[in-house]
Amino acid sequence: xxxxxxxxxxxxxEAARLADEVGFSQLTLAALANRLGVALPSLYKHVRGxxxxxxxxxxxxxxELATEMTTAAVGRSGGDALRAMANAYRxxxxxxxxxxxxxxxxxxxxxPEHVEAGERAVGAVVAVLRGYGLTGDDAVDATxxxxxxxxxxxxxxxxxxxxxxxxxxxSYQQLIASMDISFRSWPGTGA
Amino acid sequence: xxxxxxxxxxxxxEAARLADEVGFSQLTLAALANRLGVALPSLYKHVRGxxxxxxxxxxxxxxELATEMTTAAVGRSGGDALRAMANAYRxxxxxxxxxxxxxxxxxxxxxPEHVEAGERAVGAVVAVLRGYGLTGDDAVDATxxxxxxxxxxxxxxxxxxxxxxxxxxxSYQQLIASMDISFRSWPGTGA
DNA sequence: AAACTCGGCTAAGTGACTTAGCTTTAAGGC
DNA sequence: GCCTTAAAGCTAAGTCACTTAGCCGAGTTT
Numbered sequence: 178x179x180x181x182x183x184x185x186x187x188x189x190x191e192a193a194r195l196a197d198e199v200g201f202s203q204l205t206l207a208a209l210a211n212r213l214g215v216a217l218p219s220l221y222k223h224v225r226g227x228x229x230x231x232x233x234x235x236x237x238x239x240x241e242l243a244t245e246m247t248t249a250a251v252g253r254s255g256g257d258a259l260r261a262m263a264n265a266y267r268x269x270x271x272x273x274x275x276x277x278x279x280x281x282x283x284x285x286x287x288x289p290e291h292v293e294a295g296e297r298a299v300g301a302v303v304a305v306l307r308g309y310g311l312t313g314d315d316a317v318d319a320t321x322x323x324x325x326x327x328x329x330x331x332x333x334x335x336x337x338x339x340x341x342x343x344x345x346x347x348s349y350q351q352l353i354a355s356m357d358i359s360f361r362s363w364p365g366t367g368a
Numbered sequence: 369x370x371x372x373x374x375x376x377x378x379x380x381x382e383a384a385r386l387a388d389e390v391g392f393s394q395l396t397l398a399a400l401a402n403r404l405g406v407a408l409p410s411l412y413k414h415v416r417g418x419x420x421x422x423x424x425x426x427x428x429x430x431x432e433l434a435t436e437m438t439t440a441a442v443g444r445s446g447g448d449a450l451r452a453m454a455n456a457y458r459x460x461x462x463x464x465x466x467x468x469x470x471x472x473x474x475x476x477x478x479x480p481e482h483v484e485a486g487e488r489a490v491g492a493v494v495a496v497l498r499g500y501g502l503t504g505d506d507a508v509d510a511t512x513x514x515x516x517x518x519x520x521x522x523x524x525x526x527x528x529x530x531x532x533x534x535x536x537x538x539s540y541q542q543l544i545a546s547m548d549i550s551f552r553s554w555p556g557t558g559a
Numbered sequence: 560a561a562a563c564t565c566g567g568c569t570a571a572g573t574g575a576c577t578t579a580g581c582t583t584t585a586a587g588g589c
Numbered sequence: 590g591c592c593t594t595a596a597a598g599c600t601a602a603g604t605c606a607c608t609t610a611g612c613c614g615a616g617t618t619t
Contacts, residue, residue: 180566219567283528318542321530329520337474339512351509355550364545371584371597410598
């Protein structure tokens, strides 16, 4: 039997592609093995199992998302940076519907790349909020608020929770605009 | 063999209890059958299968959540109503960690009770927003924003995405306060 | 060329869901 | 009070996904 020449990276990358096609919850080792042209148990030479694959996929997707968020915000500030980053966030979820859910997995402390990717993602948000003068506790609260809003919107949208998809773009822009207003007069700032 | 005397309602109610104990994703027909004192295939006399059970559980949980949201907001208005409803929302998710994820399933058009429950939940939000003078397109956008924020926060919190759980309560109150500010000067209102 | 590593394989076991088909309970008609 | 019958329970068996064990040959190293 000729060797296919897999390694962990090729396996995880193909898993990401497959997840985007069939959905994260439909990602199965059998389908992945089939796609890679090997028998299913052969995958265990490269990943420790289904859960470990999901974790590695999370690390990959989180790193990609963090990069796109950072890139979008660079060279901008305030509402401009916020809009760019928020649109990058939702754009990633749209382009990678299978990878996005993976990013919600809490980083594995045993995987430095995963931890670093998570820190970069949060760091991108914190950097944007610093442009609003938010630091310390306020930055923590505001970061959580922004993450909640973005993640919640994208998740509900993906789940089909918004009825007709017609005006979803506009609703998202309004959400961003409302967050912009909130951050300018953040509750804890003046009081 | 004496009959246990199950029906669909008892099965779904027990599934809800079990889900709260072991988690929605760990809810299994085998465990449920064991809990009810019957063999696994016997459950098929009452529910059509695992997916149908999840849908019925979604209908139950959505109805409960809608009731709690409505009850919390009744007799209040503006920021008062918003705070009460938001706290009821998160409170339900805390008290019923297994049922809450079920509420994210889009209502099954073939299940009138499920559809009605979903409408009541959205109706509760819309009613609160009417207290801010938000109607029409603005109400649609604001409803989506509020649902996104609440759902996103609760989901990230449940997933352990907020690091130390110490100040999560305060962050939630700040989120609500920021939504209150947003709704008072909703982006689309004045412009 | 021999040896060794390692990436592939087959075989086999577990747990979850599902279907098919049988049995027996319990209710209702006669 | 018996007989019929719908339905609630059961066992048996099949599918699918994940996992482990252990074999074998390809490719590299010496």
